[in-house]
Amino acid sequence: MAHHDLVIVGTGSGNMIVDDRFAGLDVAHVEATRFGGTCLNVGCIPTKMLAYTAEVAETVRAASSLGVDARVERVRWRDIRDRVFARLDPIGDEGRAYRRAHGTVHEGAARFTGPRAMTVDLAGGGTAELTADRIVLAVGGRPVVPPPVADSGVPFDTSDTIMRIDELPEHLAIIGGGYIAAEFAHVFGGLGCRVTIVENAGTLLGGMDESVVERFTEAARERFTVHTGHAVEKVTGAAGDVRLHLDDGTEIRADRLLVAAGRTPNSDRIDAGAGGVDVDDAGRVVVDGFGRTSAEGVWALGDVCTSHPLKHVANHEAEVVGHNLAHPGDLRAVDHDLVPAAVFTTPQIGTVGRTEQQCREEGLSYRVGMTDYADVAYGWAMEDERGFCKVLVAPDGTLLGAHVLGPQASTLVQQLVQAMALGVTAARLAEVQYWIHPALTEVIENALRDAAEED
Amino acid sequence: MAHHDLVIVGTGSGNMIVDDRFAGLDVAHVEATRFGGTCLNVGCIPTKMLAYTAEVAETVRAASSLGVDARVERVRWRDIRDRVFARLDPIGDEGRAYRRAHGTVHEGAARFTGPRAMTVDLAGGGTAELTADRIVLAVGGRPVVPPPVADSGVPFDTSDTIMRIDELPEHLAIIGGGYIAAEFAHVFGGLGCRVTIVENAGTLLGGMDESVVERFTEAARERFTVHTGHAVEKVTGAAGDVRLHLDDGTEIRADRLLVAAGRTPNSDRIDAGAGGVDVDDAGRVVVDGFGRTSAEGVWALGDVCTSHPLKHVANHEAEVVGHNLAHPGDLRAVDHDLVPAAVFTTPQIGTVGRTEQQCREEGLSYRVGMTDYADVAYGWAMEDERGFCKVLVAPDGTLLGAHVLGPQASTLVQQLVQAMALGVTAARLAEVQYWIHPALTEVIENALRDAAEED
Numbered sequence: 001m002a003h004h005d006l007v008i009v010g011t012g013s014g015n016m017i018v019d020d021r022f023a024g025l026d027v028a029h030v031e032a033t034r035f036g037g038t039c040l041n042v043g044c045i046p047t048k049m050l051a052y053t054a055e056v057a058e059t060v061r062a063a064s065s066l067g068v069d070a071r072v073e074r075v076r077w078r079d080i081r082d083r084v085f086a087r088l089d090p091i092g093d094e095g096r097a098y099r100r101a102h103g104t105v106h107e108g109a110a111r112f113t114g115p116r117a118m119t120v121d122l123a124g125g126g127t128a129e130l131t132a133d134r135i136v137l138a139v140g141g142r143p144v145v146p147p148p149v150a151d152s153g154v155p156f157d158t159s160d161t162i163m164r165i166d167e168l169p170e171h172l173a174i175i176g177g178g179y180i181a182a183e184f185a186h187v188f189g190g191l192g193c194r195v196t197i198v199e200n201a202g203t204l205l206g207g208m209d210e211s212v213v214e215r216f217t218e219a220a221r222e223r224f225t226v227h228t229g230h231a232v233e234k235v236t237g238a239a240g241d242v243r244l245h246l247d248d249g250t251e252i253r254a255d256r257l258l259v260a261a262g263r264t265p266n267s268d269r270i271d272a273g274a275g276g277v278d279v280d281d282a283g284r285v286v287v288d289g290f291g292r293t294s295a296e297g298v299w300a301l302g303d304v305c306t307s308h309p310l311k312h313v314a315n316h317e318a319e320v321v322g323h324n325l326a327h328p329g330d331l332r333a334v335d336h337d338l339v340p341a342a343v344f345t346t347p348q349i350g351t352v353g354r355t356e357q358q359c360r361e362e363g364l365s366y367r368v369g370m371t372d373y374a375d376v377a378y379g380w381a382m383e384d385e386r387g388f389c390k391v392l393v394a395p396d397g398t399l400l401g402a403h404v405l406g407p408q409a410s411t412l413v414q415q416l417v418q419a420m421a422l423g424v425t426a427a428r429l430a431e432v433q434y435w436i437h438p439a440l441t442e443v444i445e446n447a448l449r450d451a452a453e454e455d
Numbered sequence: 456m457a458h459h460d461l462v463i464v465g466t467g468s469g470n471m472i473v474d475d476r477f478a479g480l481d482v483a484h485v486e487a488t489r490f491g492g493t494c495l496n497v498g499c500i501p502t503k504m505l506a507y508t509a510e511v512a513e514t515v516r517a518a519s520s521l522g523v524d525a526r527v528e529r530v531r532w533r534d535i536r537d538r539v540f541a542r543l544d545p546i547g548d549e550g551r552a553y554r555r556a557h558g559t560v561h562e563g564a565a566r567f568t569g570p571r572a573m574t575v576d577l578a579g580g581g582t583a584e585l586t587a588d589r590i591v592l593a594v595g596g597r598p599v600v601p602p603p604v605a606d607s608g609v610p611f612d613t614s615d616t617i618m619r620i621d622e623l624p625e626h627l628a629i630i631g632g633g634y635i636a637a638e639f640a641h642v643f644g645g646l647g648c649r650v651t652i653v654e655n656a657g658t659l660l661g662g663m664d665e666s667v668v669e670r671f672t673e674a675a676r677e678r679f680t681v682h683t684g685h686a687v688e689k690v691t692g693a694a695g696d697v698r699l700h701l702d703d704g705t706e707i708r709a710d711r712l713l714v715a716a717g718r719t720p721n722s723d724r725i726d727a728g729a730g731g732v733d734v735d736d737a738g739r740v741v742v743d744g745f746g747r748t749s750a751e752g753v754w755a756l757g758d759v760c761t762s763h764p765l766k767h768v769a770n771h772e773a774e775v776v777g778h779n780l781a782h783p784g785d786l787r788a789v790d791h792d793l794v795p796a797a798v799f800t801t802p803q804i805g806t807v808g809r810t811e812q813q814c815r816e817e818g819l820s821y822r823v824g825m826t827d828y829a830d831v832a833y834g835w836a837m838e839d840e841r842g843f844c845k846v847l848v849a850p851d852g853t854l855l856g857a858h859v860l861g862p863q864a865s866t867l868v869q870q871l872v873q874a875m876a877l878g879v880t881a882a883r884l885a886e887v888q889y890w891i892h893p894a895l896t897e898v899i900e901n902a903l904r905d906a907a908e909e910d
Contacts (some may be wrong), residue, residue, distance in 0.1 A: 010841055039892070039893075044832070044892055044893050045832045045835070045893055046835060048832060048836045048893050049832075049835060051836070052521075052833070052836035052837055053522060053523060053836075056514055056518050056521055056523055057518070057523045057525070059511055059514050059515070060514070060515050060523065060525040061519055063511050063512070063515055063527075065509055065532065066507075066508045066535065066538070067508060067531040067532070067534040067535035067538060068508060068511055068512045068515065068527060068530055068531070068535075068646075069527070069528045069529040069530075069531065070512070070515040070526060070527050070528060071525060071526055071528055072518075072523060072524070072525045072527055073524045073525060073526055074523075074524040075522065075523055075524075076522040076523070076524065079522040080521065080522035083521070083522060083838075087835055136878045137594075186677040191523075272892040294697070299805070305866070310892070311892040311893070312889050312890060312891060312892040313889070315892070316889065317698075338889060339889055340889055340891050342891045342894055343890065350891065350894075368498065377499070377500045377503060378503060378507070379498070379503075380542055381503045381504040381506070381508075382505060382507060382509035383538075408863055408866050410891055410895070410896070411863050411866050411867060411894060411895050411896055412866060413891070414870060414888075414890065414891060414896040414899075415869055415870040415889075417810075417888050417889060417890075418870055418873065418874070418884070418887070418888050419873070421887045421888040421889075422877060422879065422887060424877065432794060432873070432876045432877060433793070433869075433872050433873050433876040434767050434768070434771065434794055434795055434872060435767060435869065435872075436767060436795050436796065436797045436805065436865055436868070436869060436872075437494070437499055437765070437766040437767040437770070438494075438499050438500055438503050438766070439797055439805075439865040439866060439869065440865070440866050441865070441866055441869040442868075
């Protein structure tokens with residue numbers, strides 16, 4: 001039985017906590033899979049590296065519409081994959097080596113055996129029993145696998161595995177219509193695979209602003225085969241020949257199946273109850289505004305507890321929890337206001353604040369400012385016919401939300417995140433600065449002016 | 456002799472002035488060339504449309520470094536050119552038709568014959584004599600042609616003509632190293648021409664921040680043949696076989712010559728003196744803070760008078776002058792603070808505020824925050840090895856300047872323009888908002904944090 005001053009369970013954002021502030025303490029890190037967590041290994045970063053590569057392939061294919069006849073001659077998938085992971089894997093490895101050199105690392109899955117007591121099923125065999133003065137739960141989440149797939153016995157991939165496959169499938173079927181499904185459809189579609197998406201709901205990216213949903217779904221239907229409004233009832237077949245049977249009788253045959261039907265917190269894997277750690281109905285570890293769980297001395301951060309399963313949120317929570325551990329007398333609160341997000345697809349999406357339907361549902365008064373890329377000069381340069389910037393403006397002129405769809409959306413929206421965080425009105429924002437002409441940012445300027453003009 | 460209440464000379468930003476506020480007045484517009492001015496016809500917009508097309512061609516060529524083997528099979532120059540001008544020419548034509556339907560249009564070059572009296576050498580022959588209560592000079596500028604070229608009798612292009620040529624040259628020689636030269640080098644290099652740049656100074660883009668200059672010049676030397684530090688002494692040859700003789704004995708043979716050695720205001724073409732309009736040593740019409748020239752009732756805006764020959768500045772000046780004409784008792788001042796600019800090349804450049812060398816020359820205390828694209832995840836996705844964001848921060852934490860080089864620079868820098876306009880400190884800017892991970896904007900976040908860390 002080892003006793004540590006501090007145990008961090010999970011090395012994604014969890015690995016950001018321990019620094020010089022904790023020198024002199026006996027610290028242990030616990031990791032069940034790869035050091036570095038979801039973002040580095042199976043999430044944000046590798047997907048974005050692949051998404052950008054797919055975007056480039058799409059750019060090649062679309063070039064002739066600009067007068068540049070171009071062709072993709074070969075997609076070297078293994079080279080792409082290896083380029084990505086040859087860069088990323090060493091980062092996790094270095095993190096692991098560093099923690100081993102500067103403290104204890106328990107490699108295996110940890111679960112509570114009592115208050116601040118855990119057992120780790122070591123990856124190398126055996127178990128480690130440990131107790132700690134303080135424990136941080138940063139064990140993240142994992143893909144949900146719906147019963148028709150899980151029960152079928154048919155091989156499938158999730159975001160955990162699909163990026164490390166050896167060969168591109170000819171036809172990839174994707175179950176799910178959220179941002180993960182959308183990004184992988186973009187990645188594999190861009191790299192030349194035929195892609196079929198099956199989504200229960202009537203559209204893709206449900207929950208995003210309705211204009212984004214409408215135009216994105218429309219774009220996806222042009223690029224991929226998209227089945228919406230129907231569920232997968234049964235999965236049959238075998239590796240290389242997967243068959244999805246939908247509830248309307250449709251049968252889809254593909255040579256690979258990706259399940260991207262949402263994620264669930266890993267709270268069910270840590271025997272939270274034994275540690276006195278409350279978990280809510282959605283499976284999230286319950287935390288207060290400072291990152292404290294219901295168990296004395298046990299903190300949590302990231303996907304295991306947050307309602308915003310995004311890396312920038314987990315990093316913020318790690319910063320707050322780290323501060324709070326180091327300064328017990330000066331607790332900081334987590335800030336979940338104005339959390340932006342992006343979807344790295346073609347078209348790309350950047351979003352912050354309320355959607356228009358949320359404004360309506362909340363009964364808010366609001367004005368809409370909307371400008372298409374096709375209405376600004378840089379959009380002409382791009383021959384973009386789909387992109388837009390939409391801002392939702394309160395009667396006092398401040399922004400309620402902003403949504404951008406099109407090239408550079410993840411970059412463009414940040415300026416509006418900044419404006420919202422600073423509480424600047426749309427009209428002032430439009431007027432206070434010179435907007436470079438003819439840069440793509442004019443789509444923001446004009447959306448802001450459009451909202452102001454409704455006055 | 457026609458008398459008008461208001462005469463606008465030049466229909467670039469000048470065409471933005473007259474609206475409902477001037478209903479009931481007798482208004483005339485005068486245009487010596489094409490309606491719409493430099494930006495629409497021979498400047499910002501067509502160059503950006505071509506620059507983006509060239510960027511796409513460059514993306515195709517670079518794709519194999521990402522694992523996507525791709526090839527440019529053919530550049531259909533005439534289709535590219537016609538796509539651009541088929542979109543832009545009608546805009547100028549519609550502007551002309553609108554003004555003819557709603558007032559008087561004099562087509563020809565105007566010059567003063569006395570106070571608020573002008574004669575127009577009509578394009579169709581003959582002259583029009585006119586007087587006006589108020590005159591706005593918005594006659595713009597034109598390319599400078601250095602004597603060795605002008606005197607040679609050898610055919611050459613400028614930005615006025617190069618975009619409408621019929622065939623791409625095999626080898627384009629460019630005299631000049633400023634942003635216009637850089638953009639055309641990018642355009643024609645990207646579209647497959649061999650490009651040679653000859654610049655008197657030791658680097659390209661002199662006057663921009665020294666880090667931008669260094670990395671841009673380095674990038675240009677990889678893409679093009681670049682002769683710096685030597686002047687063209689003599690030009691010989693003929694159409695299709697132009698020879699530039701440099702002062703170090705070098706001879707450059709090219710099949711086309713583009714002169715992009717700066718621009719000069721058109722003040723010398725309007726007989727300003729006869730109108731009582733003062734012109735400074737740089738050839739700019741002298742205006743006060745409200746846009747008034749030295750001649751009673753004569754105003755000016757844009758490249759003919761401004762020290763910032765940029766469309767977004769001319770538009771602002773047109774807005775101010777328009778307001779001041781409509782509200783003589785409530786004059787607004789022109790704001791030339793924080794004028795950003797972008798250069799649409801590969802790499803792209805976005806810039807605002809002071810350069811580092813200006814900070815030094817002014818004896819300012821400042822800190823530098825700098826982050827390479829290669830140090831953020833989206834830069835990894837792009838495999839970018841050259842881009843950076845640099846911020847210059849005053850002791851009070853506010854930004855003195857910001858400079859971005861790399862993909863999306865013209866978009867990225869706008870967020871820093873906004874921050875400077877709002878007077879937010881670098882540290883607050885970094886902390887006040889969630890930065891989407893892993894978007895390219897992290898290069899801004901990290902530069903801001905880098906500047907803060909020097910404390």
